[in-house]
Amino acid sequence: MSGLNSFDALRAAVMQSPDQVSLLLLYAHACMERRDWVEARAAFERVLVFEPDAADAQLGVARVLLHQGDVSGAAVRAERVLQQGGGNASAHVILSRVLLAEGDRARSLEHLQEALRLDGSVCDAVLEREFGAQLREARPAPSTEFTGESPPSEPESSTAEYAEPAGPEAGGEWRPEVFFSPGDPARLALGFDDIGGLDEIKEEIRLKMVYPLQFPDLYRAYGKRMGGGILLHGPPGCGKTMLLRAVAAEVPCNYFSVGLHEIFDPYLGSCERNLHQIFQTARANAPCVLVFDHLDSLAQDRRLTRDGPMRHLVNQFLHEMDSLRADQQRVLVLAATNQPWALDPAFRRPGRFDQVVAVGPPDDRAREQIVMLQARDKPIGQFDASALALATPGFSGADLRHVFERSAELTLAAAIHGGQPTPIAMETLLQVAAAHQPAAERWEQMCGLEPAPLDANPAPARKAVDRVSAPHRDPLT
Ligand SMILES: Nc1ncnc2c1ncn2[C@@H]1O[C@H](COP(=O)(O)OP(=O)(O)OP(=O)(O)O)[C@@H](O)[C@H]1O
Numbered sequence: 001m002s003g004l005n006s007f008d009a010l011r012a013a014v015m016q017s018p019d020q021v022s023l024l025l026l027y028a029h030a031c032m033e034r035r036d037w038v039e040a041r042a043a044f045e046r047v048l049v050f051e052p053d054a055a056d057a058q059l060g061v062a063r064v065l066l067h068q069g070d071v072s073g074a075a076v077r078a079e080r081v082l083q084q085g086g087g088n089a090s091a092h093v094i095l096s097r098v099l100l101a102e103g104d105r106a107r108s109l110e111h112l113q114e115a116l117r118l119d120g121s122v123c124d125a126v127l128e129r130e131f132g133a134q135l136r137e138a139r140p141a142p143s144t145e146f147t148g149e150s151p152p153s154e155p156e157s158s159t160a161e162y163a164e165p166a167g168p169e170a171g172g173e174w175r176p177e178v179f180f181s182p183g184d185p186a187r188l189a190l191g192f193d194d195i196g197g198l199d200e201i202k203e204e205i206r207l208k209m210v211y212p213l214q215f216p217d218l219y220r221a222y223g224k225r226m227g228g229g230i231l232l233h234g235p236p237g238c239g240k241t242m243l244l245r246a247v248a249a250e251v252p253c254n255y256f257s258v259g260l261h262e263i264f265d266p267y268l269g270s271c272e273r274n275l276h277q278i279f280q281t282a283r284a285n286a287p288c289v290l291v292f293d294h295l296d297s298l299a300q301d302r303r304l305t306r307d308g309p310m311r312h313l314v315n316q317f318l319h320e321m322d323s324l325r326a327d328q329q330r331v332l333v334l335a336a337t338n339q340p341w342a343l344d345p346a347f348r349r350p351g352r353f354d355q356v357v358a359v360g361p362p363d364d365r366a367r368e369q370i371v372m373l374q375a376r377d378k379p380i381g382q383f384d385a386s387a388l389a390l391a392t393p394g395f396s397g398a399d400l401r402h403v404f405e406r407s408a409e410l411t412l413a414a415a416i417h418g419g420q421p422t423p424i425a426m427e428t429l430l431q432v433a434a435a436h437q438p439a440a441e442r443w444e445q446m447c448g449l450e451p452a453p454l455d456a457n458p459a460p461a462r463k464a465v466d467r468v469s470a471p472h473r474d475p476l477t
């Protein structure tokens, strides 16, 4: 695929998942490269809606404003970043450009020097032209990198705590941002015990990846292989992402989580090539788990993307899944989406994701487990987990977390004004719950589904886990 197509694929992914911050940032930087300031600014501003303190997005907007000649607007954004503390070389570069545009050469140079002090590799073509000679005189060993426009910065996490796995074929070019080797203690930070309900999916994952390593002879005797594919789908906030992450603590093998921006990054290569390398890395590190959250961004229904760049990507993904199966690779591919209707139907054909599981709002028992987990580290007087679970039918895990957070805020405010700290009252939790509309109801309305009756003890179809063949409210059926 050409560079242009990579950009188109990235744009299509952003359209599909407009709330994915890492994708938005990548897209914004790609728009900057193409000098599409309007689109770049819109993408950076959208990041700020989700993460108001995101320095990268704030400085992205500042750079756009600078290009558009709004120097005071750029200065305000850069200063806002510096007010967050910790120093930021790019913010100083922008202020240096602003001051240069305003004719204050001396202060412009001060900011540039501060930027270089913080990060010797910062680069800006305009400032290089203006101050390059001066800086070279001042510095005995001039930086050869101080040329050209600033490239988009690498995500900070790309090098942090990265342990390099064995690469595909010759050395491996995919450098996963989230990788846990079997002995990595960081993988234990979140486990299945931290997740309420979802017992059947947990067991399904153990059957595919934990027990085969514990009882290889038994699996051989029954002719069962390890690995395969499980696709989770369901309304937001019901624990899909949490479960994907918790798998790392349970499976005693390599674990890779794929950030969608790693596939769509036009600076790395074409999307299909990136995807191929990801699967090759998984093969080379088998047994392993390969995780794709928000699969809808890359697996859009080909009927909706005729001739588009996503079509090639979907084909590539299907091809990779098929060859994993054909080669009997010991890889478990786990994926999740909250937009199952947008997925290409080919993903649900047997042999690709052999299990497609609906992760719906938790039932009474699971809600009780979740509220007990939420209450773990909070001061609560006379807590009755079962009463709260019964009072919150249709609530997702995220809704329940909101109830605790909001109640804690209200109690804290009362403590500040009353001058006396008090535990969170059961009554407050119940009142906050009564005032809250569960997010899953809104999702079901979007799917064109009637919200389920909010009675106690939902029928089996409302169980946290169900095979795609079962739940009648499943938007995939
Ligand atoms: N089963 C659960 N047990 C404990 N906490 C949960 C559970 N489900 C959700 N939560 C809480 O809700 C938060 C959001 O859940 P999560 O991000 O896993 O939802 P999701 O299904 O991936 O949503 P989305 O479709 O929007 O990506 C979690 O961080 C956790 O605090």
Ligand SMILES: [Mg+2]
Pocket (backbone or CB within 6 Å): 240, 241, 242, 293, 336
């Ligand atoms: Mg999620």
